[in-house]
Amino acid sequence: MPTIHQQLLNAAVEGDLALVEKLTAQGADINYTDAYGNCAVFSAAWEGNIEALDCYYRLGAVLDLEDTNLLCNSAFNGQKESVRWLLEKGANANFSFAGTGENALHYTICKTSEMEERVEIVRLLIDAGIDVNKRTIKGAVTLCFMRDAFLKAETPLHRAAAYANEAIIKMLIDAGADKSAKDANGDSAISWGSWYLRESHILKLLLYGNVPAIR
The missing domain is CATH 1.25.40.20 (Ankyrin repeat-containing domain)
Structure with missing residues (x-):
């Protein structure tokens, strides 16, 4: 019983x-x-x-659950209304996991499903003041992906370049995301976008400095 x-x-x-x-x-x-x-x-x-x-x-x-942070996990599952509710109740938008460095943006931008909901979640998090340049911890194991996945000190924009749509990428950049930021391997967001064979209009958003123009 x-x-x-x-x-x-x-x-x-x-x-x-x-x-x-x-x-x-x-x-x-x-x-x-x-x-x-x-x-x-x-x-x-x-x-x-x-x-x-x-x-x-x-x-x-x-509501303040450290190991199973509600905001991050709601964002991961594409639950925009839960994210909105938690922020209204005072959830810390800048919470990050001590073991991985991931924040709610990292958790939001690791899937390609529920993309419309993820756009709204990113908007809510940015409006709440989340750090758009937060880095993960190099070599840490992440729960955002299924198996044998290790973090690369990437920012949310790195993940967005691989998985997100144009609207999310634009929001991050407009909020101050550094297009030239390098991960632990020296790769920028446009590197990630290139590996994932993103369309040219996505790659053009990620151009910076002396990176050759895209036609």
Whole structure:
């Protein structure tokens, strides 16, 4: 028989808010976290369930989760409404993971799915004052990619050059992203874009200094 705390987490995962409220009234911990780092508020943020976020927050859910940062993980999953909700509740836009140096922009710009949502997430993060030139930690293992992936001291613009659309790249540059910034291998964002065979109109956005013109 699962504990009352595990029952609450199970109810949260299933989106049964009435049961979550009932179990909380009976003494269940809204901040209970299982051995895998799952908790009610993480589930809601990951799924973009704003009704659940409001409910759990009212019941006392803690939003400042270091190892499973809600803002970064919501951004990773393309949940723009969760990102908006967290920022409105005072989430630190400039949080970065101590072990990797990645911030919410890095987490947003590592997938090509939900691109319209990712454009809005980048806009929200920039408006909140996030560091558009934040570097990752060279050699650290990242959870943003599936297997055997190691960071290269890249900035969000490096990732955008590989994975993002024109709108995101323009927003980063307009917000002060350094097109000439080099990763640990000495490569710039246009290098990343070139490796990923991006179209010429994308590469032209990334030109800087003495890089040859693109026709």
